[in-house]
Amino acid sequence: SAVISQKPSRDICQRGTSLxxxxxxxxxxxxxxxxxxxxxxxxxxxxxxxxxxxxxxxxGFVIDKFPISRPNLTFSTLTVxxxxxxxxxxxxxxxxxxxxxxxxFFGPGTRLTVL
Amino acid sequence: xxxxxxxxxxxxxxxxAFLTINCTYTATGYPSLFWYVQYPGEGLxxxxxxxxxxxxxSNKGFEATYRKETTSFHLEKGSVQVSDSxxxxxxxxxxxxxxxxxxxxxxxxxx
Numbered sequence: 124s125a126v127i128s129q130k131p132s133r134d135i136c137q138r139g140t141s142l143x144x145x146x147x148x149x150x151x152x153x154x155x156x157x158x159x160x161x162x163x164x165x166x167x168x169x170x171x172x173x174x175x176x177x178x179x180x181x182x183g184f185v186i187d188k189f190p191i192s193r194p195n196l197t198f199s200t201l202t203v204x205x206x207x208x209x210x211x212x213x214x215x216x217x218x219x220x221x222x223x224x225x226x227x228f229f230g231p232g233t234r235l236t237v238l
Numbered sequence: 239x240x241x242x243x244x245x246x247x248x249x250x251x252x253x254x255a256f257l258t259i260n261c262t263y264t265a266t267g268y269p270s271l272f273w274y275v276q277y278p279g280e281g282l283x284x285x286x287x288x289x290x291x292x293x294x295x296s297n298k299g300f301e302a303t304y305r306k307e308t309t310s311f312h313l314e315k316g317s318v319q320v321s322d323s324x325x326x327x328x329x330x331x332x333x334x335x336x337x338x339x340x341x342x343x344x345x346x347x348x349x
Contacts, residue, residue: 154335164257165327166282170272219335228335229274229282 124148125220127230128150135236136206141184143202146216154219155193156227161212172199172216206237240265242340244328250346251318259313259343261302261328269330271295271304271311272337276346285313285326318347 126149136142146155153171170178170191178191193199203210213232220228241251245260263269273285273295286295291306300315328340 149290165341166262168336168338217337226272226284226287227331228284231281 125152125218125228127216129214129216129230129233131233132236133234133236135238137166137238138207140206141202141204142206142235143200144214144216144235146201146230148197148218148220151221152196152218153221155199155232156217157189157191157199158215158217158229159212160232166215169201169214171202172201200215205236206235208237210236211237232234239256240269240330240332240338242328242330244326244340244343246341246343247325248344248346250348253320253347253349254317255304255347257313257315257318257322257345258328259328261311261313261340263309263311263328263330265309265330265332267333268306269332271302272329272331273300273302273311273313274339275324276327276329276342282327287331301308320349323347330333 128147130145139192157169158166160166167180169184170180172191172193174193190202213234215232218225241264243262270289272287274282274314275285276282286297288295288304294303300311302311323346325344327342331337
């Protein structure tokens with residue numbers, strides 16, 4: 124297994140501002156993803172974070188709203204831009220570790236509240 | 239497209255009762271199937287998995303069998319405990335390495 128950390132663990136933000144969430148893994152990773160879990164809902168994939176290139180976004184998510192960077196194999200950031208109360212969610216990164224077949228491991232999540 | 243359907247919750251059981259949470263899926267190809275668990279206030283944890291038809295995943299007394307003929311992956315436990323209270327998510331991994339989650343089933347076990 125691996126240790127996946129996210130910063131911040133939670134935040135309360137004002138409408139119209141932006142927040143950048145960091146995800147760091149202590150092992151080699153083949154794939155990284157960002158998910159959103161809205162209150163009382165299941166997880167929805169936002170995008171696949173690609174190292175050194177633009178992320179691959181799912182339908183309904185756009186780069187201007189959720190810019191993602193992945194400068195190296197073990198680190199990625201997700202920015203939630205121009206926030207509104209509807210963006211209040213838990214944001215989770217997940218990874219597929221090198222040497223594992225197809226398991227995704229999840230970070231602890233970042234709980235975001237937008238006022 | 240690929241999707242996962244789970245039985246609606248919440249489910250409330252008495253301690254030591256038998257648990258079944260139904261999960262069915264729609265997918266092209268041969269997906270891998272997972273059950274994840276989210277305990278109150280905690281992150282998502284992989285509970286068990288199965289990668290091909292007729293595989294049985296098991297962990298912590300929970301079991302699920304990959305049934306290709308019925309496209310199902312039902313979660314079972316013979317005797318639940320209060321500590322099993324959590325939200326359970328059925329999920330599948332597509333051929334493109336994307337994980338698609340079901341809506342989740344909330345389980346409450348009462349003493």
